[in-house]
Amino acid sequence: MKNIYLITKREFLTQVKKKSFIILTILAPILMVGFGVLIGFMFKANEAEYHFEVVDKSGLFAGQLKSTKEITYTFVPPNTENALIQNLKNMEGTDGLLIIPELKDRNFDALENGTKLLTNKKIGMDTKNAVAADLSNILKKEKIKQLGITEDKIINLDKNFQLISQNVAESDRPETDLAFGVKTALGMGLMYVVFMFIIIYGVRVMRSVLEEKNNRVVEIIISSVKPFELMMGKILGVTLVALTQFTVWIAMSVAAAIFLNAGFSAMQKNVPAGQEEMMKNLDIQQFATEVSHLLLDMNYATVIxxxxxxxxxxxxxxxxxxxxxxxxxxxxxxxxxxxxxxIIPLTLGLYGSFTIMNNPDGPLAFWLSIIPFTSPVAMIARIPFGVPLWEILLSIFLLIASTLLMVFIASKIYRVGILMYGNKATLKEIWKWIRS
Incomplete structure (x- = not known):
């Protein structure tokens, strides 16, 4: 244990004293936020505003076809149609001409088939679909009115059904959509953290071993310690490095959240006249309070x-x-x-866990959270939804047993492979090392 402690300490200090570690630890959260802002800016920068002139021969859409921030509709007299078509290529400030034919004998299908959008530039599929949706909504109202249904009844028909659910086996209160969303976000977030942690820092262990092997430094180290002690020291040292980074990132996130909350509260106290309703809708503090209550209502000790x-x-x-x-x-x-x-079993566990949201107690969720190759990510994604105690204990037992077995197998491969040079290892040779 003394040798493992010394190797762990050496591996930890070597990593954290590097300038790259310090810079990455401090800048990584900032770069991630900046990357998110950049992506949002790129989507925003590629947005376009379109101005379409509308020739409505049916007379149904005037006053009902409303302009939006992205699309502006301007109605023009039907007798200008031919002139507009001829000059559309050279028109500035107008991106297209929407031509709606006459409505004969209330034949809405003919009107739909005869409607055309002529443009003088390329437009995206989203814009085309938005125009089609605007026209469809108006036609839908006209068809319903034709059946003798009032506007209030139309609104009532479009009202979504709000279903309240409650799991009586777990709680005496109904589960809201926000509660389900919090559980989903928590499970997916924790699962992704573990997945990235294993991939990034597992590769770091591999590179550290490979670097010392190629530099022949390991030959000197092995003369003083056992290969198993060297391997475990490296694993535990890199673990402490990762935990140090996560601790710093969590502290920075908490500090940023407190700062933003204080700034938003101060902004709320100095709301300009007439903007109270808008700020009420943006009450982040109230939303955060509701989320924190939902988190506390969970069995957070078990989750942690x-x-x-x-x-x-x-x-x-x-x-x-x-x-x-x-x-x-x-x-x-x-x-x-x-x-x-x-990578393959971890990836299977990651993507397989996305199905857990639809059925947390399903057979796939059960087996993914029991099999040791996938349980480190699947069980964490599933735990916010509640998992029977016997399943948790079974998964823990299998993971402990599999970890001890994997460490034993890895140590036998490590013992021989760490001193092998110039000989490309095959699966057959590795199997011999394990059996020896």
Missing amino acids: GVFVFFFLFGYIFYSSMYAAIGSAVDNETETQQFTLFA
Whole structure:
């Protein structure tokens, strides 16, 4: 244990003292926020505003076809149709001409088939669909009116049914859409954190092993410690590095949330006259309070405990595999054929967990959260929805047993492979190392 402690300490200090680690730890959250803002700006920058002139020969759409921020409709007399068509190519400020034919004998199908949109520039499918939706909504109202139904009844027909659900086995209160959304966001967020943690820092363990192997430094280290102690020290050292980064990022996120909340509260106190209703709709503080109450209503002790356990043991399980891969190859190019054994089951667990939202107690959700290769991500995605205790204990037992087995197998591969040079390891040779 002393040797493992010394190697863990050395691996941790070596990593955290690097300038790249310090810069990445501080800038990563800022870069992620900036990247999100940049993506939003790119979508915003590519938005376009269109101005369409409308020739309405039916007389149904005048006064009902409303302009939006993206599309402006201007109605023109029907007798200008031919002139507008001839000059449309050279018209500035007008992007298209919407021609609606006459409505004969209340034949709405003929009117729909005869409607045309002529443009002098390329328009996106979203814009075309938006124009079609605007026309369809008006025609729908006209068809309903033809049946003798009033406007109030039309509005009542379009009203969505609000279904209140309650799981009497778990709670004595109904579950709102917000509660379901919070559970989904929490499960997906925690699952994605574990997935990225295993991938990023597992690869870091592999590269560290490969670097020391290629530099022949490991030959000196092995003379003083056992290969198993070296492997576990590296795994635990990188684990502490990752936890340090996450701690800093969480602290920065909390500080940013407090700062933004204080700034928004101050802005609410100085609302200009006439803007109270708008600010009421943007009451982030009230929304955050509702979300926090929902989180507290959960069995958060179980959620946190399960997350920490599967977070750590899932990482040890896969990082042992990565350490074995790093010791069995001579360069990073050769790692690609072996890393698939780690990436594929994790990816299956990640994408398979998206189905958990529709049926958290389904057979796929059960098996993904029990099988050790997928349980580190699937169980975490499932736990906010509530999991029977016996399933949690079974999954924990299988993951502990599988982790010990994986560490044992990885140590046997590591023991031989760490001193192998110039010989490309095959699956057959690796199997011999395990059996030896």
